[in-house]
Amino acid sequence: MRKIAVTGIGIVAPSGIGKRQFWANIKAGRSFVKKITRFDAQDYPSHIAGQIDDLDAYTHVSERLLKKMDAFSHMALIASEMALQDAGLEIQKEDPNLVGIFLGNAIGGWLYAETELRDLYREGREGVSPYMASAWFPAAPQGQVSIYYGIKGFSKTVVSDRASSLMALGYAGKTLGKDKLNLILAGGMEAPVTPYALLCCNTYGCLSKNNDNPQSAYRPFDKKRDGFVIGEGAGIVTLENIERAKARNANIQAVISGYGTTCDGKDRINPETDGRELARAIQMALDDAQVLPEKIDYISLDGLACDDWDLGEVSAIKQVFGDKAKTIPASCPKSMFGNLLGASGAVDMITTVLSMEHNLVPPTINLDEPANNGLNFIKKEAKEHKINKALVISRGRGGINSALVIEKGVR
Numbered sequence: 001m002r003k004i005a006v007t008g009i010g011i012v013a014p015s016g017i018g019k020r021q022f023w024a025n026i027k028a029g030r031s032f033v034k035k036i037t038r039f040d041a042q043d044y045p046s047h048i049a050g051q052i053d054d055l056d057a058y059t060h061v062s063e064r065l066l067k068k069m070d071a072f073s074h075m076a077l078i079a080s081e082m083a084l085q086d087a088g089l090e091i092q093k094e095d096p097n098l099v100g101i102f103l104g105n106a107i108g109g110w111l112y113a114e115t116e117l118r119d120l121y122r123e124g125r126e127g128v129s130p131y132m133a134s135a136w137f138p139a140a141p142q143g144q145v146s147i148y149y150g151i152k153g154f155s156k157t158v159v160s161d162r163a164s165s166l167m168a169l170g171y172a173g174k175t176l177g178k179d180k181l182n183l184i185l186a187g188g189m190e191a192p193v194t195p196y197a198l199l200c201c202n203t204y205g206c207l208s209k210n211n212d213n214p215q216s217a218y219r220p221f222d223k224k225r226d227g228f229v230i231g232e233g234a235g236i237v238t239l240e241n242i243e244r245a246k247a248r249n250a251n252i253q254a255v256i257s258g259y260g261t262t263c264d265g266k267d268r269i270n271p272e273t274d275g276r277e278l279a280r281a282i283q284m285a286l287d288d289a290q291v292l293p294e295k296i297d298y299i300s301l302d303g304l305a306c307d308d309w310d311l312g313e314v315s316a317i318k319q320v321f322g323d324k325a326k327t328i329p330a331s332c333p334k335s336m337f338g339n340l341l342g343a344s345g346a347v348d349m350i351t352t353v354l355s356m357e358h359n360l361v362p363p364t365i366n367l368d369e370p371a372n373n374g375l376n377f378i379k380k381e382a383k384e385h386k387i388n389k390a391l392v393i394s395r396g397r398g399g400i401n402s403a404l405v406i407e408k409g410v411r
Contacts, residue, residue: 029336106161258289
């Protein structure tokens with residue numbers, strides 16, 4: 001794969017909005033999981049989440065425009081603006097036909113949809129907003145970002161459950177490598193802290209029910225795990241070919257160098273516990289990057305905190321890395337703020353880029369006693385460690401596997 005430069009970062013998460021605030025909380029190992037307060041969720045089996053309460057304080061979007069969109073589009077716009085500013089890019093000076101948008105999410109905009117469907121039931125069709133049709137569907141954020149900035153280049157929305165945004169990043173890198181575009185805004189966004197979305201996630205049956213202790217509920221790879229915790233947010237980066245980034249003297253924060261994806265093909269929901277296809281995706285990413293397994297310095301884990309998923313992930317890593325798996329630092333930082341579903345891979349990638357910059361491995365909090373041995377889990381507290389090359393893993397229902405290799409940026 002042709003090397004692709006990450007030149008700007010935009011992050012909207014329960015643990016912080018903007019990369020400085022986000023990283024300060026991540027390196028401190030703070031939990032931002034709490035009981036849901038946006039609506040009465042007490043009757044749900046799981047009623048805890050990583051919730052964002054102060055989004056409006058960071059917005060640059062007009063009140064008029066906000067009435068036309070769901071929260072996940074709002075998050076995408078905030079993260080996109082942050083990424084462009086961080087990259088030092090003036091989008092108006094770019095050829096709009098050579099700028100693209102590659103975003104991923106899993107469920108679409110249900111806060112808007114639920115509100116309008118409720119109005120439809122109560123008031124009839126006259127009570128439904130004319131923007132309903134364009135606000136909820138998964139490609140809405142791509143459309144809103146495109147309209148806001150006047151972007152007209154080849155773009156894509158990926159819907160592959162929790163693997164969506166990492167796949168979007170992989171596809172974006174491949175597209176840039178073919179010189180189809182000059183610049184891509186890539187990543188993902190998700191806003192599942194709504195009554196109906198929470199109901200769907202509860203029906204899935206893999207959410208933690210540790211409602212009395214929300215900050216210690218999300219326990220990837222721990223013997224006392226009982227499922228994951230949902231979260232909301234967005235992670236978007238600016239991607240450019242490395243030659244262009246160097247020519248404009250950009251701050252190259254990281255380099256995407258390899259990508260791989262496979263599917264277990266076993267079940268429409270559950271993964272294969274032997275991890276064989278995930279191992280193949282990881283090996284594909286390493287081969288694409290022309291990086292040997294022993295050169296990886298850190299592994300960002302998917303860490304769903306459900307037995308079969310954790311078991312398969314550990315098995316896959318052992319298959320690829322052998323004895324080296326016992327020494328490579330590995331962690332699941334999303335244990336601090338929740339699983340952002342379709343946005344999780346992009347946020348994990350951004351967390352890894354910041355880890356590289358600071359040579360610090362963020363911890364998996366709440367991991368007291370690993371249920372799956374054989375990995376070098378970084379637990380509870382961050383650990384200093386030089387990271388030049390890292391692997392990011394993201395997976396989705398139906399056995400979707402995605403892996404991305406990133407390398408330290410050059411200045």
